[in-house]
Amino acid sequence: MTSSTLIKSFERAKEDNRAALLTYTVGGDPDKKTSLNIFKSIADSGVDIIECGLGHGANIGDGGAIQDSTYRALSNGIKTNDIFEIIEEFKKDYETDVIIMTYQNKIMAYGEDDFLKKCVSSKVSGIICVDWPWPLNLDFAKKCKENSIIFIQLLCPTTNEDRLKSILNDAHEVVYYISMLSTTGQKLKVSSDEIKKRFNLIKKISPDKKCIIGFGITADTINDFKDTDACVIGSALCREITRSLNEELNPATNVGNMVSDLKQKLSS
């Protein structure tokens, strides 16, 4: 029952009086072994939930930093099965929940049913699919539910209130609020207060759903989101992997340090 452990991760953070910390890195960046080490190091540094990117070259939602990670993984021959193997290996030693974030064509090419079977066997807790919007995703979301995997619906600043209500009505226990209109990795162009206003609206409509906030959050602003449910840091970590590789440093250690720092900022 992976989905229930995911919800517990949010609840544990709440007991700690803080939001849950999620990290996003691209699975297989730069290779299988290093990527597994990065996940382990992130987990050791106190992350609550790991988002693992199953990168897609023709993505339409990623900014430069995540694109670099994606191209590195793909050009090193990383395949969808490698991502499942990394997660499976990781889950042998760690309880930390893992969510896959990907694009529809990756799931289609693998086969929806086979993809879900693999998610179950490698203990994936949830799926985010950037280019599979509500309501087109409802059949797939249902299949996820049947496999105890949480399909995470996306919301954004221009999702109007009717649509917001309909999506929340169909959503599983966890949703994701894209904090601003942008690809990943851009500077935050709305204030933390504005983001929290939308977050509160979502919580007012659906008090029981956990809402992850993502896009544009950095070490400088993370503390602003302490009293929300969860926030994601992605591009900054991908950039750190790139930097470490360029300078021949250990990316797992450096990314781990960064996560410890973020966790501390979120807790203080």
Place this chain on the structure above:
Amino acid sequence: MKLEKGIPLIDQHDENGYWGGKFGGNQIAESLNYPIEELTREFEKLRNDETFIAERDYYFKNFVGAPTPFIKLENLTKHLGGAQIYCKLVSKATGGAHKAYNAVVHSLICKRLGKTYIGGDTGAGYAGKMLSMAAAKFNLKCKIFMGAKDVERQSINVFSMRSYGAEVVPVNSGSQTLVDAVSECMRWWTSENEEAHMCVGSTVGPTIFVKICAWSTAQISREMKKQVIDEFGEVPKEMKLINCVGGGSSAAGFWNEWIDYDNVELIGVEAGGPEGSSKHAAPLTNDSPIGVLHGATQYVIQDDQGEIEETESISAGLDYPGVSPLHCFLKETGRARYTSASDEEALEAFQLVSKNEGFVSPSLEPSHAFAEAIKIAPKLSKDTIIVVDSCGDSAKDSKIIAERLGYKI
């Protein structure tokens, strides 16, 4: 899957935007849902608005130069000795290609939306050139995304874009061609859609972009239908319309008025790539797997991991791994037939047509369509009418062609 008669092709999709329940759609990030809904509402309103139609027609006639000529290629017909070959000389449209229609319509829509900034993708550079041209005329700030490889090989069109004041952004990711330019343009619009409008350069992308583009290029067959009837007194019993297909906007416009005429055969020609190479840009001809690219379900050249594969073609405009959902639908319903021509066949066709006709000098994209006409014409009787859409002028390709044929320029 069934094609309906009496209903425009662009309207034969279901409530989710899928043609034949399967091709097209809006597989986009949530951040694009609102602007796409807004654009859809606006377009459905404008296409029924007489003042908007009058404005469109005014610009098509006086600026784009409608109608473009419909001419018989007497020398080529004689040379090949079979079917009678005609040509719709769309390359005479201002700027040198059919991309002007979509660019004008999107610029007019942009103004109606109250936006002053427009962005678009381009491969061969015509879509970008025409959008920059229209943007200059309508006082819109303009940004064009173009693969770095295409910036290099289609530099003549890049020069035009810059002259019209557009910002040209070379895209360095992936294969550095059209596919990456469209991805980057969609990413840009994801960030900028509150202020800016996006023009997709062909009949690809989310459903509304497919519709607007095909609605715009339909001008080609609207005017041609009159020209055909003027020439023959009626619709010929045996007529074949041959068009190159990259994204498919030129073919969709060239065929639009003829879809309900069963005696008119529609032939689409994709880029077969270099002879002997396994790389091609012909997803319909080669039954590529169905996948999602740029927000829409379509036949798309990809590997077993769902990664888009690199394509190769001498023609930048046809060098695209996916294809319009409209053409996927026309293929599946059997209404149109798709085939491909190799780089070498296109080059030969370019030479044969230019040498025989002089006034017609097709760019490398329509040279693919001519290659098919040259293949089939000798086997057909003189009662068969072949019409080729010469949708682009060769000037932009002079560097590539000269190099391949060993001329110095």
